[in-house]
Each structure stands twice: as structure tokens, then as C-alpha cells.
Amino acid sequence: MVEHLPVTSVWLTCQRPAREQRRGRYVADTSRHPAKMLPDAAVHAITAYTAPGDLVMDPMCGAGTTLVEAVRSGRDGIGVDIEPKFTAIAQANLALAATHGCTSWGQVVTGDSTNLAALLPASSHGQVSLVLTSPPYGRATHGLVRTVPGAGVDKRDHLYGDKGVGNLAYLGWNRLLEGWRRIVAGCVRVLRPGGVFVFTGRPVRLAPDDLIDLPGELFTAALSVGLEPVERCVAMLAAVRDGQLIHRANMFGLMAVRKARTDGIPVSLVAHEDVYVLRKPRDRLRPVAKAGPQHHMTPAERR
Numbered sequence: 001m002v003e004h005l006p007v008t009s010v011w012l013t014c015q016r017p018a019r020e021q022r023r024g025r026y027v028a029d030t031s032r033h034p035a036k037m038l039p040d041a042a043v044h045a046i047t048a049y050t051a052p053g054d055l056v057m058d059p060m061c062g063a064g065t066t067l068v069e070a071v072r073s074g075r076d077g078i079g080v081d082i083e084p085k086f087t088a089i090a091q092a093n094l095a096l097a098a099t100h101g102c103t104s105w106g107q108v109v110t111g112d113s114t115n116l117a118a119l120l121p122a123s124s125h126g127q128v129s130l131v132l133t134s135p136p137y138g139r140a141t142h143g144l145v146r147t148v149p150g151a152g153v154d155k156r157d158h159l160y161g162d163k164g165v166g167n168l169a170y171l172g173w174n175r176l177l178e179g180w181r182r183i184v185a186g187c188v189r190v191l192r193p194g195g196v197f198v199f200t201g202r203p204v205r206l207a208p209d210d211l212i213d214l215p216g217e218l219f220t221a222a223l224s225v226g227l228e229p230v231e232r233c234v235a236m237l238a239a240v241r242d243g244q245l246i247h248r249a250n251m252f253g254l255m256a257v258r259k260a261r262t263d264g265i266p267v268s269l270v271a272h273e274d275v276y277v278l279r280k281p282r283d284r285l286r287p288v289a290k291a292g293p294q295h296h297m298t299p300a301e302r303r
């Protein structure tokens with residue numbers, strides 16, 4: 001059964017268009033990733049749930065938004081993605097942050113996160129303060145569209161990467177959820193007790209009478225591997241001005257809605273993502289640490 005939590009807060013994470021949020025902070029190739037998190041959403045989660053010096057991790061890091069915003073906020077960041085072309089972009093984004101004077105540590109690993117604990121340095125196990133991630137929502141929901149002068153509309157990078165390498169985007173809903181469950185179980189291993197797990201997602205409508213409550217399913221799977229619920233929030237994908245929503249959909253989003261309506265599927269432009277916040281239970285048997293300065297591992301210790 002899908003579990004639910006009431007929404008407790010709305011994050012105004014799209015007051016600026018996405019490209020403005022990324023301008024000067026991300027390399028141009030970042031646009032090759034079809035489904036990025038809004039940088040302002042990542043900043044909100046990182047500043048709400050961590051302190052400077054904490055370690056932030058994303059097991060499906062794509063172009064590296066979580067990692068970039070972590071290191072630019074004085075946190076350390078580590079991420080994994082199964083597609084080498086995306087980890088190369090994430091790496092370039094971290095390198096750009098370093099040229100801008102960010103001294104925090106950031107690392108990107110290429111691999112299948114259903115085997116997460118084996119991919120991350122053993123010294124990071126039990127050290128992660130925040131996991132911030134978003135899984136693919138299936139192959140059909142994302143894409144990049146640009147208008148080419150004189151050539152009309154060019155739709156490209158519709159797909160995440162190569163099929164058959166374990167990318168959850170291509171596995172069908174049941175295997176996607178099973179892969180997700182294994183990835184979250186790995187996150188539980190590397191989170192510190194009391195560490196926070198945040199994911200964003202949105203429902204997927206496949207037919208007039210077929211709506212997949214993907215966020216609810218992802219949340220239920222996260223509970224099943226031992227995480228505790230904390231809160232549910234909404235991250236805006238539209239701006240809010242004078243009580244009105246200003247949509248930020250790109251041409252792909254507009255075209256997808258138009259096509260779905262033509263096919264009789266009652267969809268609207270998506271204006272928000274669900275954000276679920278969970279926590280790894282604290283170890284109740286551990287003696288309470290004496291008050292004093294916290295020790296944050298150095299990058300050398302984490303490797």
C-alpha cells in the first residue's frame with residue numbers, strides 16, 4: 001500500500017528560470033542531461049538539512065546538481081551515475097566550482113548504484129549527512145528541444161543513455177522500483193545515524209485512467225528499507241508572482257502536454273515536484289557524545 005504524508009511546506013525554487021540559476025555555475029554541456037534538478041531546490045535542501053563541512057551524496061547524480069550546490073555551499077559532495085557521459089559533465093561542473101574558489105571536496109563515480117556501498121569509499125560509510133537525489137521517471141517524460149534557425153524544431157537527447165546497462169529509466173516500473181529499493185538500502189548503509197534522505201519525484205500519467213503515484217511508491221519503498229518519515233514538501237517548477245503561477249515549461253513540456261491532450265489524456269503542465277524527506281534512525285544504544293566541536297572527516301580521510 002502506498003503511504004502518504006501531508007505537505008508541510010512549499011519551496012519557491014523556480015522564481016528564476018532554470019537557465020539563470022545555472023548561468024556561470026555550470027558548464028555548457030550540462031544542457032545535454034535531459035532531467036536535471038533545479039539548483040535552487042538543491043540549495044534549499046542542502047541548507048535546510050546540513051551544516052558546512054557535512055558530506056552530501058547523490059546516488060543518481062546526473063549532471064551533478066546536488067554535488068555542485070553542495071561544494072558551492074561549503075559542504076563536501078560525492079555522487080554516482082551509471083552513464084559515463086553524465087559523470088563527465090558532473091566532474092566538469094565540480095572542476096568549474098574549484099576554479100571559482102570552492103575548496104570543498106567533490107568526487108564523482110561511474111557505476112550502478114544498486115551496488116552503492118561497494119562503489120563509495122569505505123571511509124564514507126556512516127558519514128553521509130544528506131542524500132539528495134531524484135530517480136528517472138521513465139523514458140517518456142523528459143527531453144530537450146531546441147529551435148534550429150531554418151530547420152524547425154530539433155528534439156534530441158530524449159534518452160538518458162544506453163539501454164541495457166542497468167539505467168532505471170529503461171527497466172519498466174516494477175524493476176525501476178526494485179532498483180530504487182536497492183539504491184535506497186545502499187544509502188541507508190552510508191548515511192550517518194540521524195542522516196537525512198531527500199528525494200524529488202512526480203506522478204506519471206500513462207492513460208486517462210492510469211496515473212502512477214511514483215512519489216508515493218518511491219516513499220513506500222524507502223520506508224521498507226528502514227528510513228523514518230520526516231516531512232513532505234513541494235518544490236515549485238513554476239514561479240509564484242502576485243498569487244499567480246508563471247509556468248517555466250520548455251517547448252518539450254508544452255508539446256508533451258498538447259500531444260497527451262490530443263490523445264485524450266487529461267494532463268496539465270507540471271508546476272511542482274513532490275519532495276519527500278526521511279531520516280536514518282538514530283542508534284538508540286549509542287552513548288550520547290559529549291558536547292564539543294564536531295569532527296568532520298577530511299577529504300584525505302574519506303578516500
Ligand SMILES: C[S@@+](CC[C@H](N)C(=O)[O-])C[C@H]1O[C@@H](n2cnc3c(N)ncnc32)[C@H](O)[C@@H]1O
Pocket residue numbers: 033035036037038059060061062063064065066080081082083086111112113114133134135136137160161166167168169179
Ligand atoms: C532524474 S536524473 C538525475 C538528475 C540530477 N539530479 C541532475 O540534476 O543532473 C536520474 C539519473 O539517474 C541515473 N541512473 C539511472 N539508473 C541508475 C543506476 N542504476 N545507478 C546510477 N545512476 C542511475 C540516470 O543516468 C540519470 O542521470
